Amino acid sequence: MKKRYKVLIFLLAVIAFFVVVTYSGLLSAGSYPYSQTYKFSVSKDSLVNAIKKFKKIDTLYNPPKEVGLIDGLDENGNFYNCWVYYPKQDEIVFFVILGDNDNAESSSIWLIRINKGLILGHWSTINDDIGRSENLRQKRLFRTQILDKLKLRYKDDGNNAFVFWK
Numbered sequence: 001m002k003k004r005y006k007v008l009i010f011l012l013a014v015i016a017f018f019v020v021v022t023y024s025g026l027l028s029a030g031s032y033p034y035s036q037t038y039k040f041s042v043s044k045d046s047l048v049n050a051i052k053k054f055k056k057i058d059t060l061y062n063p064p065k066e067v068g069l070i071d072g073l074d075e076n077g078n079f080y081n082c083w084v085y086y087p088k089q090d091e092i093v094f095f096v097i098l099g100d101n102d103n104a105e106s107s108s109i110w111l112i113r114i115n116k117g118l119i120l121g122h123w124s125t126i127n128d129d130i131g132r133s134e135n136l137r138q139k140r141l142f143r144t145q146i147l148d149k150l151k152l153r154y155k156d157d158g159n160n161a162f163v164f165w166k
Contacts, residue, residue: 031079032096032110032112034112034125034126034127034128034159035095035096035110035111035112035126035127035159036110036111036126036127036139036142036156036158036159037108037109037110037111037156037157037158037159038108038109038110038111038143038147038154038155038156038157039106039107039108039154039155039157040106040107040108040109040152040153040154041105041106041153042105042106042107042152043099043104043105043106043107044080044097044098044099044100044107045099046107047097047107047109047150047152048080048097050150050151050152051071051082051097051150052071054146054149054150055071055084058149060085060087061084061085061086061145061146062084062085063083063084063085063092063118064085064118066118067092067118067120069083069092069120071083074096078098079096079097079098080096080097080098081094081096082094082095082096082097084145084146086141086145089141090116090117090118091114091115091116091117092114092115092118092120093111093113093114093115093138093142093146094112094113094114094115094123095109095110095111095112095142096109096110096112097109097110098110108157109147109154111126111138111139111142112125112126113125113126114126114130114138126138126139126159127159139156143156
């Protein structure tokens with residue numbers, strides 16, 4: 001009888017471990033496992049050009065020059081790194097644009113981090129470091145302030161980390 005309880009407790013512990021690891025994002029793959037993904041039916045170049053045009057027309061969204069954040073390809077040429085500034089909230093938002101290797105007419109924006117203020121180093125990772133209500137507010141703000149203004153159809157594709165409660 002004691003042996004059964006030990007086996008049962010062991011099995012429950014193993015199951016609990018896998019549930020915690022899976023749903024906490026520890027098994028998430030990729031460079032930005034907690035990112036919120038927005039899918040577009042346009043090429044990566046078209047999406048990058050839409051962001052450039054948006055930031056050229058509405059210059060308030062450009063981070064101040066003294067911060068030193070300049071949009072461009074990462075060192076591997078995979079991600080197009082972008083930063084936008086919300087002047088009212090005094091926040092800098094970091095996101096990347098990635099093309100779909102399987103479909104040239106498909107790309108995505110990954111919302112990654114938010115920095116409070118203009119002094120860098122106060123970054124909070126979306127879907128990880130922020131509480132639920134603030135996380136939802138940040139995603140809503142990103143959609144209304146940035147994505148909707150691009151005038152491109154997109155789909156909120158969630159996140160890669162099974163962080164369904166945020």
